[in-house]
Structures are given as C-alpha cells and as structure tokens.
Amino acid sequence: MRKNTxxxxxxxxxxxxxxxxVTGCGKTAATEAPTTEATPTEAASLATDVxxxxxxxPEGFHLVWHDEFNGTEKRLNEDxxxxxxxxxxxxxxxxxxxxxxxxxxxVQDGELVIQPVKTETDGKVSYVSxxxxxxxxxxxxxxxFEAKIKFPKGKGFLPAFWMxxxxxxxxxxxxxxxxxxxxEVLGDNTTMNYGTLHxxxxxxxxxxxxxxxxxxxxxxxxxxxxxWEPGLIKWYxxxxxxxxxxxWFTAVDGEEEKPYPAPFNQPFHVILNVAVxxxxxxxxxxxxxxxxxxxxxxxxxxIFQKDEYDENVEKPVVELEMREPDETGNFIHNSEFADAxxxxxxxxxxFLQLNGGVGAAEIKDGEIIIxxxxxGDEEYSIQLVQPEMPMYNGxxxxxxxxxxxxxxxxxxxxVTAPDENWIRYFPDTPIDLATDWKTFEFEFEMTEKDxxxxxxxxxxxxxxxxxxxHIKNVRLELVEE
Numbered sequence: 001m002r003k004n005t006x007x008x009x010x011x012x013x014x015x016x017x018x019x020x021x022v023t024g025c026g027k028t029a030a031t032e033a034p035t036t037e038a039t040p041t042e043a044a045s046l047a048t049d050v051x052x053x054x055x056x057x058p059e060g061f062h063l064v065w066h067d068e069f070n071g072t073e074k075r076l077n078e079d080x081x082x083x084x085x086x087x088x089x090x091x092x093x094x095x096x097x098x099x100x101x102x103x104x105x106x107v108q109d110g111e112l113v114i115q116p117v118k119t120e121t122d123g124k125v126s127y128v129s130x131x132x133x134x135x136x137x138x139x140x141x142x143x144x145f146e147a148k149i150k151f152p153k154g155k156g157f158l159p160a161f162w163m164x165x166x167x168x169x170x171x172x173x174x175x176x177x178x179x180x181x182x183x184e185v186l187g188d189n190t191t192m193n194y195g196t197l198h199x200x201x202x203x204x205x206x207x208x209x210x211x212x213x214x215x216x217x218x219x220x221x222x223x224x225x226x227x228w229e230p231g232l233i234k235w236y237x238x239x240x241x242x243x244x245x246x247x248w249f250t251a252v253d254g255e256e257e258k259p260y261p262a263p264f265n266q267p268f269h270v271i272l273n274v275a276v277x278x279x280x281x282x283x284x285x286x287x288x289x290x291x292x293x294x295x296x297x298x299x300x301x302x303i304f305q306k307d308e309y310d311e312n313v314e315k316p317v318v319e320l321e322m323r324e325p326d327e328t329g330n331f332i333h334n335s336e337f338a339d340a341x342x343x344x345x346x347x348x349x350x351f352l353q354l355n356g357g358v359g360a361a362e363i364k365d366g367e368i369i370i371x372x373x374x375x376g377d378e379e380y381s382i383q384l385v386q387p388e389m390p391m392y393n394g395x396x397x398x399x400x401x402x403x404x405x406x407x408x409x410x411x412x413x414x415v416t417a418p419d420e421n422w423i424r425y426f427p428d429t430p431i432d433l434a435t436d437w438k439t440f441e442f443e444f445e446m447t448e449k450d451x452x453x454x455x456x457x458x459x460x461x462x463x464x465x466x467x468x469x470h471i472k473n474v475r476l477e478l479v480e481e
Contacts, residue, residue, distance in 0.1 A: 050300075058144050058227075061304035065138045068300045069112045075102040076112070076132060084131040084273075095156075095277035095284075096129040105130030105272075112298040114274045116157070118290040127284075131273035139166035139267035142309050145182060146225035146236075147272075148299035153218035155356060156284030157187030158275040159296040161224055163268040171263045175203040176250050178263035180233065183224035186281050187288075188356065190218040195226070195235035199248045199263060203421050208235055208243020221299055229306075231261045231313035246316050260315035270301060282355045282377040320452040322390040331389055331476045332456065337363045349386050357381030357461045370458075372466040379412055379428065381461030389415065389454035389476055391425055391446050396480035399426055399456070400441040402473045405433040409465035413440070414457045415476070417448070425454055433469065443479065 050068045057063055067080055076083070083100030090098075096116060098104075105114045116129035147161050163180040171177050179198035186192070196207040215222075225236040234244040250263040274296050277283040288294075325331050333348040334341055340363045343351040349368070351361035357376030361384060362369050372382050399415060411433055415426035426444040456476060460469055 055302065057304050060306055061144050062307070064140065064143065064303050064305050066300060066302040067112075068110070069107050069298065070110045071107050074106045074108065076105065076107060080134060080137055081132045082135055082137070084133060086131070088126075092275070092278040092280065094158075094275045096127040096275060098131045098273070099128050101130075104128055105132050110299070112272065112301075114159070114272060114296045114298075116152075116274050116276050116290060116294050118276075118284075127276040129274050129276055131271065133164075133269055133271040135164075135166060135269040137269075138303065139269045140303055140305065141265065141267045142228050142230065143303055143305040144225060144227050145270065145301075145303050146223055147182070147270075147301045148221050148223050149183065149217075150219075150221045150297045150299075151185040151190060151217045152187055152274060152294045152296050153190050153216075154284065154288040154290075154294055155188045156277050156281050156288050157294060158184065158278060158281040159187070160184045160271070160273055160275070161298075162271050164271060165263065166267040166269055170266060171250050171258060172201070172252055175199055176201050176252065176263065178248075178250065178266075178268075180226060180228070180264070180268060182226050182235070183237075185217045187218075188281070189354075190216050193217060193222075193224065193237055195243050197233060197245055197248060197264075199250055201251055201253050204248070204419075205421060206245040206247065206419075208245075210235075210237045210240075210242040218293070221297075228264070230265065230309055230311045231316075233264065247318060249315070261311075261313055265311065270303075272296070272298060272301075285356070320450055322392075322450075322452050323388050325478070329477045331478075332386060332474050335474045337366055337368050337472055339363070346387075349384065352383040352385065353381065354378065354383065355381045355461070357383075359460075367470050367472040370460060370469045370471070372460060372468070375463050375466055376461040379459040379462050380457070382459075383461065384458040384471070385455050386474075387418065387453055387455045389456055391415075391417070391448070391451040391454040392478070392481065393446060393448060393450050394481075395478055396443060396445050397426070398441060398443050398475070398477045398479045400439065400473075400475045400477075401471055402437050402439050403431075403433055403469065403471045404435060404437050405465075405467045405469050406435065407465060407467035408435065409433055409467045409469075410463060411469060412459040413442075414459065415444070416455050416457055417451055417453070418455050419453045420448065420451060423448060425451075428459065437470075437472075439473075 052063055055063055084098050085100050086098040088097050114130045119126050151159050161183040165177050168177045175198045181196040184194045191212040193210045196205055198205050223238050227234040232246045234241050249257045251257040343361050355376045355378045358374040359372040359382045410430050412428045412430050414428040417423045425446050431440055
C-alpha cells in the first residue's frame with residue numbers, strides 16, 4: 001500500500017464557526033451538509049459501569065457519546081446500534097452474509113464481539129458474520145472518534161472500524177459521499193494497520209499505515225482513533241499520529257466540484273464489522289480457523305468533540321514534487337543495484353509480500369535476486385516496487401530492464417498510480433523470462449493528469465512457478481515531452 005508523498009498547504013482563514021454540544025452538531029450557513037439530531041449522552045441511559053467522569057478526553061475535547069459494552073444483555077442496545085443485513089458478495093466480492101443476530105455480534109464480558117462463522121453443508125462452504133452501525137442514532141460532524149480493539153488473525157479476514165455519512169445520498173452514492181476508515185488490519189498481516197479516506201468521482205483514496213515494532217494487533221488491545229476537523233483528518237494508534245491529509249474533493253461527473261471540505265463536512269456514523277474474503281484480503285485457506293481467533297473484540301467506542309469548529313477553510317494548494325532524472329536521464333534510483341539498500345523501508349526499492357506471498361529479496365553483485373517460497377493469491381503477492389516516478393501528462397516514456405529466471409516463467413511489470421486509485425500508466429504486461437539475461441523495453445504515453453508518485457512494479461505472485469528471478473539495469477526515461 002502506498003505512502004503519500006505529496007506536500008499539502010492548508011489555507012485556513014478566520015470566519016464562520018460551528019458549535020458542538022453534548023446533544024450533537026449544528027448546521028451553519030457555511031455548509032449545506034445535513035445536520036444530525038444525535039441522542040443526548042446521559043450516564044444514566046448507558047448500559048455501562050464506567051462513569052463519564054472516569055473517561056479522560058483528549059485535550060480540548062469533551063465526551064459526547066460512548067459505549068463500554070458492559071451491559072447485562074447479550075444483544076447490543078438497539079437505542080445505540082443497528083444490526084445490518086447484507087447478502088453474500090454485496091461489496092468487494094466478499095464471501096460472508098451479514099445476519100442481524102446476536103450470534104455474530106454480541107456483548108460478552110464487557111466487550112463487543114463480532115464473530116464470523118464458517119459452515120459446511122453437503123460439501124458447500126458458507127460464511128456468516130456481523131456488522132453493526134450507529135446510523136441515525138449517533139451521527140456527528142467533526143470530533144475525535146476512538147475504539148479499543150483486538151483484531152482477528154487468519155487468512156481472509158478483513159475487520160474494520162470505520163465511518164460513513166448519515167445521509168449517504170446527500171453528495172451522491174459512494175464514493176462521492178465519502179468514507180473514513182479509521183482502522184483496517186488484514187488477518188494475515190496483523191502487525192500492520194491501515195487508515196484510509198475514500199472520496200471523489202472518479203474514486204480516489206488517501207492512505208497511511210502504521211506498523212507495530214513490537215506486539216501484534218491480534219494478541220493485545222490497541223486504541224485506534226481519528227481527529228477530524230474542517231479541512232483536516234489525522235489518524236492515530238495508541239495516541240501516536242501516523243498520518244494526516246487535507247486534500248480531497250467530491251463532484252458529480254460532468255459538474256463542478258462541491259465546495260470544500262465536502263464531502264467531509266456532514267455527520268458520519270460508526271461501523272464495526274468483520275468481512276470474510278474479498279478483493280483485498282483474499283479468501284480463507286486451510287490455515288484459517290473460525291474459533292476465538294477469528295473474532296474482533298471491541299472494549300469500547302468513544303466520541304469526543306470540541307466546543308466549536310471553524311468551517312471557513314479553503315481547499316489546499318497541491319504542489320507536486322517531481323523527481324529529477326540522473327545524468328543519463330533515468331528516474332530510477334539504484335537502477336543497477338550497486339547499493340545493498342534496505343528493502344523494507346519506503347525509500348527507493350521496496351520488496352513486498354502480500355496475500356499469502358512468502359519470499360525474499362537480496363541485492364548482490366549488481367542485481368536483485370527474488371526468491372519465492374509461496375506465490376500467494378494475487379499477482380502482487382510477491383512484488384518489487386519503486387515509487388515517486390514523475391508522470392507528466394502527454395509525455396512518452398521508455399521503461400526497460402534486464403531479467404532472467406532460474407527456470408522459464410512469467411513476470412508482470414507495470415507503472416501504476418497508488419495515489420490515483422491504482423490506475424495504470426503502463427499496464428500489467430506479462431513477459432516470458434528465459435534462463436539467460438534478456439533486455440525488455442516498452443514505450444508508453446502518459447494520458448492522465450500530472451502525478452509525482454507513479455510507481456514502477458515487478459509483480460511475481462499468483463503463478464504456478466516459484467523459480468528465482470534476477471533483475472538489473474532498470475530504467476524509466478522521458479523520451480518525448
């Protein structure tokens with residue numbers, strides 16, 4: 001997943017203020033976004049043994065709603081929560097059916113448990129899970145939204161703590177309406193958390209990630225949060241900020257953009273769920289178990305707000321930081337693999353193992369050597385990438401490299417746009433690798449808008465062969481402006 005390399009300049013001006021209170025968020029003349037009539041937060045009405053005085057608010061915030069899941073009933077309090085119903089494959093080719101039952105989303109031992117279940121009947125496997133939300137019960141515009149969660153572990157699980165608008169049709173259906181993903185942890189990579197913003201037409205996303213140096217999101221509880229104010233959203237894990245963005249938009253195709261900071265200037269509600277299978281996590285495999293390890297456990301959900309918010313903000317000016325080529329015209333850094341750089345960091349070359357891919361990469365003797373133990377479920381399961389390629393609209397490029405494999409096999413190079421919904425500047429192109437060095441050259445024209453974060457990719461996953469691949473002399477050159 002990408003790391004955003006753009007620099008954003010926020011232009012904030014004094015002016016109209018929006019005032020929040022324990023009873024919800026108000027509407028001002030500065031925005032046409034819908035307002036909410038959130039249920040008042042009263043300690044006596046909450047099924048909890050934690051008093052509001054015991055909850056420490058972030059500096060400058062006050063508590064507006066919380067659920068500590070300490071009620072005596074197994075079923076969630078439906079004055080606060082809605083159980084959702086959705087068929088198999090409703091989104092993202094997911095495998096689970098969401099059923100509105102306390103068998104799959106329930107209160108137990110002071111926490112919310114969302115438990116996916118696998119069944120097999122006459123040889124046919126099916127999955128059921130839980131998904132709950134606070135829509136039309138606790139919807140807020142701006143604030144600090146946090147939850148303490150222990151995530152499930154296992155191939156094919158995609159649990160999430162996220163937010164959608166109270167009125168999803170106000171700016172238009174997804175993604176125009178906007179989506180805020182506070183925490184997503186893939187079940188087969190439970191030391192990495194992703195925070196993502198979805199918006200726009202065409203669909204865009206901004207994403208950051210947080211990797212644990214010690215511990216595991218599936219073995220212990222961690223606190224995940226966003227701080228959302230007009231024109232700026234920040235993401236946190238255990239109080240440490242790891243990402244922020246202020247660059248987004250929304251529009252209907254063929255029309256002008258809605259006034260910034262739309263669509264993130266309307267009330268949103270909280271959603272908690274565990275998906276099974278689908279486009280991102282891939283399907284469960286023989287290692288996936290559906291016992292307690294498959295459950296997402298939520299200790300609490302808490303929402304805080306400031307007394308007032310200044311909504312008079314302007315859309316940031318985006319300054320692209322285009323990489324300069326070397327003296328030979330090559331944009332690739334360490335193109336001849338002369339330096340044995342760190343392949344795990346976000347600088348220059350990076351080796352990735354995703355969706356079941358297991359392998360290793362080593363820079364040695366002027367080449368990079370990629371070995372594969374398990375090819376994984378996706379072409380990008382074994383992947384070598386370098387970001388920050390400058391892509392100029394209307395320009396022609398030459399992409400070239402030398403490669404061979406220990407046994408004949410395929411590889412798929414590409415040049416992609418991680419900041420622009422992964423569109424392809426140069427499409428995924430299968431090439432046949434022989435057992436001796438061969439030079440591959442491709443030319444392509446960049447027809448999209450300027451981008452300072454194109455990404456060169458070598459995709460080696462989801463193949464029958466796991467033969468070792470050797471690559472050297474990688475070049476990306478601008479041949480015609």
